[in-house]
Structures are given as C-alpha cells and as structure tokens.
Amino acid sequence: MSLRYRVKNLVCESGERLPLLLDGTTGAPLFEPTLFVLTELRALNRASATLAQATRSIMVCKLVLDHLDVDLSARFAEGKVLDLGEIEALCKLSALSQEALDGLPPYGDETSLLPAKVPSLEQVRMRSAGRAALPTVSVETAGIRLMYIRDYIAWLARRWLLRLNPRHPTYLPLQATSRLVVESLSERVQSSARRNKVALPQGMASADIARMLDVIAPDSPENPWKGAHVRTRNQLIFHWLLGLGLRKSELLIIRLEDVNLRSNEVLIARRADDPEEPRSDAPNAKTFDRLLVLGDELAALTRAYIHGARRNVKNSSRYPHLILATGTGRPLSKSALNKLFVELRNKVAGLPEELTPHVLRHNWNDSFSELMDKHKVPVEEEEKMRKQQMGWSDRSKMAAVYTKRHVKRKSDEASLELQSKMLPPRASEE
Numbered sequence: 001m002s003l004r005y006r007v008k009n010l011v012c013e014s015g016e017r018l019p020l021l022l023d024g025t026t027g028a029p030l031f032e033p034t035l036f037v038l039t040e041l042r043a044l045n046r047a048s049a050t051l052a053q054a055t056r057s058i059m060v061c062k063l064v065l066d067h068l069d070v071d072l073s074a075r076f077a078e079g080k081v082l083d084l085g086e087i088e089a090l091c092k093l094s095a096l097s098q099e100a101l102d103g104l105p106p107y108g109d110e111t112s113l114l115p116a117k118v119p120s121l122e123q124v125r126m127r128s129a130g131r132a133a134l135p136t137v138s139v140e141t142a143g144i145r146l147m148y149i150r151d152y153i154a155w156l157a158r159r160w161l162l163r164l165n166p167r168h169p170t171y172l173p174l175q176a177t178s179r180l181v182v183e184s185l186s187e188r189v190q191s192s193a194r195r196n197k198v199a200l201p202q203g204m205a206s207a208d209i210a211r212m213l214d215v216i217a218p219d220s221p222e223n224p225w226k227g228a229h230v231r232t233r234n235q236l237i238f239h240w241l242l243g244l245g246l247r248k249s250e251l252l253i254i255r256l257e258d259v260n261l262r263s264n265e266v267l268i269a270r271r272a273d274d275p276e277e278p279r280s281d282a283p284n285a286k287t288f289d290r291l292l293v294l295g296d297e298l299a300a301l302t303r304a305y306i307h308g309a310r311r312n313v314k315n316s317s318r319y320p321h322l323i324l325a326t327g328t329g330r331p332l333s334k335s336a337l338n339k340l341f342v343e344l345r346n347k348v349a350g351l352p353e354e355l356t357p358h359v360l361r362h363n364w365n366d367s368f369s370e371l372m373d374k375h376k377v378p379v380e381e382e383e384k385m386r387k388q389q390m391g392w393s394d395r396s397k398m399a400a401v402y403t404k405r406h407v408k409r410k411s412d413e414a415s416l417e418l419q420s421k422m423l424p425p426r427a428s429e430e
Contacts (some may be wrong), residue, residue: 005063006059007026007056011280019055019056020055021062030062031245033152036058038124041054048272058152063102065090079172081153081177090149091188096136096137097136100135146189157182202359212355216238217235224344227308229313232308232309235301235323245368249283249286252321268290271284278319287392315328338356365386383403
C-alpha cells in the first residue's frame, strides 16, 4: 500500500463497509474522493467491493498525478485539465502494479520515469529504454482502473463548473477541455476492453492441476504447510474452488449452517453488510444466491474437516464460518487465502505463476464445457446451466464468454488437424 495514501474500510453500526481514501501522513480522509464515492456510487446502492475498487482506482490516479506534478484544482482554475502527453502517461502508469506505483519517484527526481516537462508516450518509452520492465496488472484490471479514473476526473470538472458563472472566462474552455479529456480516456477504456476479448479467460493445463492436487494432499512430502489443520483446511479450499467454481469471497462467507451434509448441498448466500461479520475487508457473494450440490468425495472431505481438524482450532465454536484461521479461529481473510496460493507457487517447483483462486474458477468452466460437449448439450441450454451454477442473471453475458473460449479451443484443434492433412510432414534434417 502507498505511503502517501491508503485505503481503509470504515465499518458502520449497520454492518456496511465504507472504504475511505486516507492521507498517508495525517490519516485523515480525503474530502473529494470520499464525496465522489458517496454521491456517485454509494447513492446508487453499489456493493462495498465496487466502492473499494473505485477508491483504490482514485488512489492510483492521485499517485500518478503526483508523479506528473499535476494539480487538477490549479488546472481547473486555468480552464485546463490534462494535455495529450499527460493522458498517455496516466494511462500507461495507471496500469502498473501497486508495488511499482508505490515506487514512483517524486516529480523532478533524477530517477523519474518521466521527463520534467511535457511528458509524452514516446518520451516515456525512450526514458524506459534499458530499464527492466515494471510489473503491471491485468488488462481487465487496468481497464477498470481507467474507467473509475475517467469518471472521477469528469466528476471533479463538473463540480468545478457548477461553481462558476457560465460567463466566467474559464467556463467554456474548461467545459470543452474536460469533454475532450473524458472522450480520450473513454477511447482507451474501450480499447482495453477490445484487447481483453482476445485474451479470453483460461484455466491451467490438466498436468498442472494434477500436480497441484498431488502436492496439497495432507500426507504429501511436498506439502509446504505445517500442521494438521492447515493441511486439511487448505486441501479443502483448493477442492471447493476447483470442484464448484466458486469465487474466493463466496467460499470465505460459507457458514456451517449453509452446508447440508444430509442432502450434500451448500447454499451460497449473499450477506451484504452483515453486522456480525468480523472482517473489515468483508468478503461477499458477488451475484445471486444459489444452491449447489456436493459430490460424495467433496462432501466426505468437508465432513472430515468439520468434525475433525476444524473442531480442534482454538475459538472455532465462536465463529460459524466454515474456513477458519489456525491461530485465532477467526474466519479466514481474503489476503490470507491469496497468500496460500503465493506460498504454494513459491515453494513447489513446477506450478505455474497463473495459479490463483480465480484461475481455478476458469478450470471449472473448462471442464464444464467439455462435459457439455460429451453429452451433446445445446449451447443455449449449456449457457442456462452455467448461469445457474455461477449465480449469474439471465441477462449476464459471462456464460457466452466461457462458451467462446471453448469454441476457440475446438476451432484451434480443428485448424491444426486440417493443416496436418494439407501439409505433408517435413523430413528430418540430418
């Protein structure tokens, strides 16, 4: 997290989580970002996770603008916003990872990634020549950041314009310039979305999945974790994510009462703003409630964990959640779950870097597509079944995204087979 700014969740008495962007030095909430989140997002009843994502995006915006030495209030007073070079730099730098953003030097520093005057994309490239590539976030994340940055800058400009008399000399220049800046940022958001359609969501290779499942077995000599509870719990986590296609937040909110081991079913319930939720960064189901079935093996693993390793955890009786932290017995946090995947990748040779909780959700969808092909289920029916399993609404287009991924893979296989028939194999060179 940045030393200049940080995001903190304010937990209200009602259980609502309200993310605040704080000054890293004073700890005081920043007025304009807070007002934007309250009036533009919370007023529309957006989920707390959406508010947090927008708040982090605004933090990214402020880090980049600080690096570029851009004071938007001073610009507005002059009837200006950003020039083209600054727009390009904002788009480029806002795609950096949080760690890279935290390392951005102050404006004018000799180690700056950008020149002191008139930064342009070409100048950024020239200055970056010879440097190691800085880590970036995914295209999807970069696009979401840029969307909120665009909306925040547009809101700031509108707010400034509302203070001015339309006859003020800077009114029309600011109105025209802000519109051009918003249009330019919108084009880049749309460009990110188009590029992201090429990189359809993909799961891991079957060999990598098999390797992962071998290693996470509690009795595996390569298992990187110590202790009976941790090993048993982590095996259950990986099997639930892979077997049911859950999001990590959905897994972390499951309570014992949601798991019916008589009927082998689990309720994925949406509990937004739960006043009994002890985690400040509260996980929550993103989509509709749904009832999922547990296979016999997964149900047996779950039963063994509930009646065995989980029961032996300190304070386990105080919390109703299925997945608990070992030391405290409190519900496991999102950051702790992410750490499990990092530890597994770092300590076990041969596991791919893309092994994350969400990638296992992609693997579930890949396996589901293959099963639908095997049973010759029509595409329309397949998408309905996928929406039910994933909790998506009837209007959601996410099912079609996974269908496209599977269609592309089959198309690639057919193309390779066709090429092999058309082109004779080359003779080996001696």
